[in-house]
Amino acid sequence: MKFRLQLIMVQENGPEQVQDLAELERQEELRPETTGLTLAESKQILQTLQQAVVEQQAKIYVAEHQNCAACSQKLSLKGHHELKLRTVFGKLSIHSPRFRHCVCQSGSGPQSFSPLAQILSERVTPERVYVETLFASLLSYGATAKLLAEVLPLEEELNPMTIRHHLLQVGESCEEALGEEQVSFVEGCPRDWAQWPIPDGPLTVGIDGAFVRAQRGAGWFEVIAGKSELAFRREQEDEEKSSKCFGFVQTYDTKPKRRLFELLKTQGLQPNQQIIFSRTVATTSAISSFFSVQKPSIGWIGSMSPCA
Numbered sequence: 001m002k003f004r005l006q007l008i009m010v011q012e013n014g015p016e017q018v019q020d021l022a023e024l025e026r027q028e029e030l031r032p033e034t035t036g037l038t039l040a041e042s043k044q045i046l047q048t049l050q051q052a053v054v055e056q057q058a059k060i061y062v063a064e065h066q067n068c069a070a071c072s073q074k075l076s077l078k079g080h081h082e083l084k085l086r087t088v089f090g091k092l093s094i095h096s097p098r099f100r101h102c103v104c105q106s107g108s109g110p111q112s113f114s115p116l117a118q119i120l121s122e123r124v125t126p127e128r129v130y131v132e133t134l135f136a137s138l139l140s141y142g143a144t145a146k147l148l149a150e151v152l153p154l155e156e157e158l159n160p161m162t163i164r165h166h167l168l169q170v171g172e173s174c175e176e177a178l179g180e181e182q183v184s185f186v187e188g189c190p191r192d193w194a195q196w197p198i199p200d201g202p203l204t205v206g207i208d209g210a211f212v213r214a215q216r217g218a219g220w221f222e223v224i225a226g227k228s229e230l231a232f233r234r235e236q237e238d239e240e241k242s243s244k245c246f247g248f249v250q251t252y253d254t255k256p257k258r259r260l261f262e263l264l265k266t267q268g269l270q271p272n273q274q275i276i277f278s279r280t281v282a283t284t285s286a287i288s289s290f291f292s293v294q295k296p297s298i299g300w301i302g303s304m305s306p307c308a
Contacts (some may be wrong), residue, residue, distance in 0.1 A: 001026055005045065007052050021048050043153035050089040058094050058116055065115040068102035075099035078112045086124040088131055090153045094120075129166045136167045178262065181255040186271045199273035201231030203264060206278040209250070222250045226260075230267045242267050 003024040009017040022045045026034055037045070067074050076099065083096035096116040131152075135144040141160035149158055207226035214220055230242035246263050248256050264275075 001028055007049060009052075009056055019052055021045060021052070039151075047090040047153040047155075050087055051092050054085065054087070054092055054094060058096075061119065062097060062115055066097075066099060068104065071102060071104050073102055073104075075102060081114075083114075083116055083120065084123060085120055086128055086156075088125065088128045088152060091156045124166070129170060132163045133167045133170045136163050141167075178255055179258055181258050185257065185261045188271065190271075193272040196270055196272045198234065199270040200233045200268055202274040202276055203267060203269065204229045204231070204276045204278060205260075205264075208279060221252065224248055224250050224256070228260075228264060228267060233268070 003026070005021040005023070007019045007021050009019070022041070024037075024041065078098045078100050080095060080097040083094045085092045085094055094116060096114050098112050098114045098117075100112045101110075131148065132144065135147055139147065141163045144163055145158035145160050148154060205226060205228045207224060209222055209224045211220055211222050225247040226245070228244045228246070232241070244263050244267060246260060248259060250256070253259065261269075
């Protein structure tokens, strides 16, 4: 028996377009090795589907930008080239035309532009970067390249240094999005917290530290790592714990309080919510000063309020 896969593209104002993606053939007798799709077949189908979808999206986008935005006159074509785009389902080649700027927009800048080159300036989709950084944060760069090449339809050879570069870019973007460091992150006064809704269960924050030694003595640094667990959520009947991890280098990170505060916010932190700190004896004084918590084992986030 045969299976034929087709892609039907439906536009609001236009006829439907049908494109054949793949044709599979299977024997009627069921066998373990021919049950369902093979990995190679799934890779080929996904890459073909990705190419077809992206080509159609690019075609519509170019059609919307081939007229002058000021006078609506059609722009003259200067040339075209093949734009390479790395996606999670393979490296694609997209037909990218280049237009001359309209005479009403003449200036000292470039005389032509490519709409696709402008919108796809990074030449890599965010989902591709997400998959790379997800595994690169858990495995080595070389192991990540081998894993992605095994399970995804990536014809090009993955470079571990490129994965490293993408990971560093994502890290820098996260750092730029992080707010400024503050002495206190709680607004209002403790006497007003009674108006807040009843919070979820207590947050337990466990923190510990260790020194990383350099080979020749110089360059030692201390790493602080921790984990925050939410006991329960009141709106959920089934008990479900929320667990988050964090870490930073004490002598390098300039926003340690902000980093932990933003992590606790993702777990629904409220000013009237209880926080239990758990740490070793060696780091008790340093962590107590870090959080401005007076009690050594159980603290409230409200103790960081200037009105407390």
